[in-house]
Amino acid sequence: MLGALAALSLAFGGLGYVIARRVTAPVGPRRFDLIVRGVDDSGETPVVILSRTAKTEVVGKFNLILESGAWVRLGPEVHDVGAGLVGRDVEQSDVPPSLVPGVRASWSGIYFRTPADAGLHARDVETITSAGPAPAWLIPPDEHESGDWAIHIHGLGSSRAGTLRGVQVAAAAGLTSLVVTYRNDGEGPRVGSGRSTLGALETDDVDSAVRYALEQGARRIILFGWSMGGAIALQLASRSGVREHLAGIVLESPILDWVETIKANCARAGLAKWVGALAVPWLNSKTLSRILGLAAPVRTEQFDRVSAEMRSSFPILLIHGTADTSAPFELARKFAQAHRSVELAAVDSDHTLTWNPEPGRWRARLSLWLSSLGTGPT
Structure with missing residues (x-):
């Protein structure tokens, strides 16, 4: 009996290891799974x-x-x-x-490959992080500059080009944009095993980008977070040195709870939903996370934004797809219900694809929200 329990415990531990490895995997090559x-x-x-x-x-x-x-x-x-x-x-x-x-091809919701493709004029800059220099695009507004800056944060496994859909709106609204990279995202500095800490250390890198903006004359900051970038944005909002300058947050298909998100993705893969919880000890334990190849434990509880109280009340525009197969829409709904400062815009789309079905409507909704903050030249 004891042997059977030990074997079962070992099997569960092994499955948790596999899931945690999959979630934190280094950025790999693109899959070309379509044929023209x-x-x-x-x-x-x-x-x-x-x-x-x-x-x-x-x-x-x-x-x-x-x-x-x-x-x-x-x-x-x-x-x-x-x-x-x-x-x-x-x-x-x-x-x-x-x-x-x-010819083989890959389908993508990232519509603009470069700032120039999106009609934007960018300058290559670097922000200095503890992991090393991180390249970024500095993009001025369409017309007169102001002290309002937007920091655009892409998600896990994506690239900074994905945020250009939002940068267009920010530029039209008079915001200076800083489109950032961070450690182990495929463009920023590579550290250790190349694995993601799901925002635990990446938040420090984006914190450095915010400080760069402030050193360059930014007076107010608006964070634009996509997917895991949304989790990073909410972490930054609680930090001294950031929240004092924060005017608002835009969340596109954000990760609002890593544990529930991992469970939902396990269910989508055909596993029992509860199996996702087996990955949590590997992500949270200092010893197990080191075995996993992480530079630091994730501490998933700090990313549970649905049940956590926000220390400060910032205007938040939350845009989320009702058909999101990666970050459950139900978490977005609960988050909006729990916090009065959150305005939820639901779109019939999958993960980070709320712009793609109706770009004009997406831009109009975001533009209206930004104008409510009084952004742009004064």
Whole structure:
């Protein structure tokens, strides 16, 4: 009996280790799991033919990243071009020569590859973190500068380019934007095993970016956090030296509770939801997290924002997809109910894809909220 219990305990511990390793995995190569079935050049706009999947049949603006490295921006319409196939319009004049039938590709909600693609003028700068220099884009507002700065924080496994959808709105609202990187995100400094601490140490790196903004003359700070970047933004909001300058927070598909998020993703993968809790000791224990390859324990309890009290009440715009398969919408709803300062905008979309179905509506909602803060030139 004791042997059976020991074996069961060992098995559960091993499963928790595997899940924790998966969650904190270093940034890996992009998966090219689509094949271009054809390209129709007969009309005014080329149409890419793809297999119909849960992603490719969604109405909205998306990107097709080819194995060659080229990006192909796609329009919002979905054309039915045959059994099991969809057609998507190419929304750019410079069609890459590598866009041919048979090429492998990857689907992405990141629409702009560079600030220039988004019509923005950026300057490359560095913020100095304890992990080393972290590259960032410094982007001025469209017109007159002010003392209002936006710090844009991307999510786990994503890139800073994903935040450019929000930078466009910030620039139009008169905000100077700092689009940051942080340790082990694939662009910032690589440290140790390259694993993520899910915001535990990454928050320190973004804290350095906030201080850079203040040294450059920022008077008020607005944090824009995407996915794990949202968890980082909420951590920063409680820190002395940041909260005194904070005017508001924009959260796009934020992680509001790591434990519940891991459980939900286990359930989506076909496992029992409770299995996700087996990863928690590996993430929280100083000894086990070191075995896992982490530079510091995560301490998941500090990222439970749903049940925690906020020390200060900042205006928060929370944009979240009701069909989010990574960060449960139910957590966003509970968070908004628990905090009066939170304005929840629900969109029928998946994780960090609330911009893509209706960019104009997304921009208008964010612009209106920013104007309520009195941002821009005074």
